[in-house]
Amino acid sequence: DVKVTQSSRYLVKRTGEKVFLECVQDMDHENMFWYRQDPGLGLRLIYFSYDVKMKEKGDIPEGYSVSREKKERFSLILESASTNQTSMYLCASSVAGTAYNTEAFFGQGTRLTVV
Amino acid sequence: GQNIDQPTEMTATEGAIVQINCTYQTSGFNGLFWYQQHAGEAPTFLSYNVLDGLEEKGRFSSFLSRSKGYSYLLLKELQMKDSASYLCAVRVTGGSYIPTFGRGTSLIVHP
Numbered sequence: 307d308v309k310v311t312q313s314s315r316y317l318v319k320r321t322g323e324k325v326f327l328e329c330v331q332d333m334d335h336e337n338m339f340w341y342r343q344d345p346g347l348g349l350r351l352i353y354f355s356y357d358v359k360m361k362e363k364g365d366i367p368e369g370y371s372v373s374r375e376k377k378e379r380f381s382l383i384l385e386s387a388s389t390n391q392t393s394m395y396l397c398a399s400s401v402a403g404t405a406y407n408t409e410a411f412f413g414q415g416t417r418l419t420v421v
Numbered sequence: 422g423q424n425i426d427q428p429t430e431m432t433a434t435e436g437a438i439v440q441i442n443c444t445y446q447t448s449g450f451n452g453l454f455w456y457q458q459h460a461g462e463a464p465t466f467l468s469y470n471v472l473d474g475l476e477e478k479g480r481f482s483s484f485l486s487r488s489k490g491y492s493y494l495l496l497k498e499l500q501m502k503d504s505a506s507y508l509c510a511v512r513v514t515g516g517s518y519i520p521t522f523g524r525g526t527s528l529i530v531h532p
Contacts, residue, residue, distance in 0.1 A: 310463075339519070341522075346429075346524065347524060348508070348522050348523060348524035348525050349464075349508065349510075349522040349525075350522075351519060351521075354519055364519075396463065396464070408518075409454065409466040409469065410454075410464075410466070410520070411466075412463035412464050412465070413463060414462065414463050415461075415462075415463060
């Protein structure tokens, strides 16, 4: 079974703190993603990586950065946490390729509260 | 960009059939996914359609009409455990082929 593991289920951080969310996948997937999920807004893509050290901005990258130093690990960084970044954060991975089904496998999510 | 529309909430009775619709407006269509997400859990993959027609998988089926920009997820013999959010996601050609998600449909199954 594919496993995508996020380091924390729940986090509480203070405004202005630098926050690291870690994600590890064990299926040698090329693609990794960070989404945030908010009520009424659905899943919104923050950043995407298709290879080690490669990254692309998603729909809402402001206030976030990412790091992918190893294929299996994709980190999301909140440079200076703000209350509007309180949300559920979901990491996902998938194989590369476009000619067939490339379903995404999701981690359990990290519920981040910024106070 | 892509515009994906799903109903916000639906209710149904245990044992019944329910159809959850998804409409999209996009260019360069390259596949449509359905995911199920129980409260507090990760989304899990249900189905993928890239050609027109119906794909059946047990109690769940997914239909696609590319010319109409329309898909539906059909759930038969509803069970209480089917209460969840159902997410439609569309992938387009070009760029990085990353699916864009709709806002999801919350399905409540009543006894």
